[in-house]
Amino acid sequence: MAIEKVGVVGCGLMGSGIAQIAAAAGCQVTVREVNAVVLEQGLQSIDKNLQRLVDKGTLSAGDRDQIRGRLHGTTNLEDLKDCDLIIDAIIEQLAAKREVWTALDKICPKHTIFASNTSSLSITEMATFTQRPDRFLGLHFFNPVPVMKLIEVIRTIATDKKVEEDAVAFAHRVGKTPVRTTDRTGFIVNRLLVPFLLDAIRALEEGVGSIEDIDNSMKLGCGHPMGPLTLLDFVGNDTTYYIANIMFDEFKEKRFAPPPLLKRMVLMGWNGRKAGKGFYDYSDPAKPKPISLA
Numbered sequence: 001m002a003i004e005k006v007g008v009v010g011c012g013l014m015g016s017g018i019a020q021i022a023a024a025a026g027c028q029v030t031v032r033e034v035n036a037v038v039l040e041q042g043l044q045s046i047d048k049n050l051q052r053l054v055d056k057g058t059l060s061a062g063d064r065d066q067i068r069g070r071l072h073g074t075t076n077l078e079d080l081k082d083c084d085l086i087i088d089a090i091i092e093q094l095a096a097k098r099e100v101w102t103a104l105d106k107i108c109p110k111h112t113i114f115a116s117n118t119s120s121l122s123i124t125e126m127a128t129f130t131q132r133p134d135r136f137l138g139l140h141f142f143n144p145v146p147v148m149k150l151i152e153v154i155r156t157i158a159t160d161k162k163v164e165e166d167a168v169a170f171a172h173r174v175g176k177t178p179v180r181t182t183d184r185t186g187f188i189v190n191r192l193l194v195p196f197l198l199d200a201i202r203a204l205e206e207g208v209g210s211i212e213d214i215d216n217s218m219k220l221g222c223g224h225p226m227g228p229l230t231l232l233d234f235v236g237n238d239t240t241y242y243i244a245n246i247m248f249d250e251f252k253e254k255r256f257a258p259p260p261l262l263k264r265m266v267l268m269g270w271n272g273r274k275a276g277k278g279f280y281d282y283s284d285p286a287k288p289k290p291i292s293l294a
């Protein structure tokens with residue numbers, strides 16, 4: 001099945017990126033937010049991203065206008081009724097996901113594929129909110145969506161093979177490399193990444209090295225684009241804490257247990273770059289300074 005019309009629920013950091021790349025790939029995209037103010041913020045961030053590409057000379061002004069012309073914002077879920085594929089990128093709360101998927105299941109025709117961008121919730125559980133578990137799967141994108149090349153395509157035990165193939169074709173169409181995986185919390189990337197990030201915090205707690213030295217070790221010693229503590233700030237300490245707890249709950253393995261320091265930083269609201277403070281202080285965003293820990 002050719003996917004031409006795409007719906008995106010949520011126009012935050014991930015949803016706006018997904019909407020942008022789908023429109024850039026030639027799809028008609030309708031993106032839905034809960035109110036006009038949040039929707040406008042999301043669309044403005046897409047405009048800013050597209051303008052940056054025009055300024056760099058990698059996108060013509062004409063192509064930018066065409067991409068923008070394929071992007072439609074709405075606050076009404078009903079406007080997603082004609083979509084071939086709908087991707088949810090809303091808050092990681094099962095109750096909120098249930099509300100959206102139950103409503104969309106009633107609104108959308110039988111052929112519409114439902115996909116969640118969740119990084120930690122069960123795709124299988126979300127599929128049970130609908131009458132189409134065979135047309136439900138996960139499409140997990142990475143931040144920043146326009147830059148990161150990977151999409152995890154997550155099938156459940158009920159996902160139709162053809163639906164998985166359509167999702168893989170869609171991933172190629174939006175210029176990404178798909179990897180196939182099954183519905184186990186964390187999928188492939190977070191199963192490997194989360195214990196690594198948590199271990200970096202444990203190393204800091206145990207005095208193995210300073211914030212900068214731990215980051216530089218992985219950047220310069222292993223060629224990672226960001227050190228683990230910088231990446232934690234980038235992803236959001238609250239987000240990693242939330243994912244780690246869900247993974248620990250699922251597997252009951254120590255490597256997924258959030259270290260005490262992470263919990264205390266989240267309690268303080270030191271959630272990373274978006275909060276202005278995490279393992280680094282972002283008072284001057286161009287020159288983050290490592291925080292001192294008592």
Ligand code: CAA
Nearest residue numbers: 049056119141142143144145146147148190225226231235
């Ligand atoms: N949106 C769009 N483009 C962006 C961007 C954004 N938010 N941030 C950076 N870019 C673009 C820049 O414009 C630049 O493009 P050109 O090469 O065409 O000029 C390119 O990305 C590189 O950016 P910079 O030179 O400014 O900075 P950098 O070289 O340090 O790269 C980075 C920035 C791409 C974020 C890089 O540091 C990186 O890859 N970091 C790791 C990110 C990562 O691991 N993400 C996954 C997080 S885990 C996750 O998302 C899943 C989960 O479930 C938690």
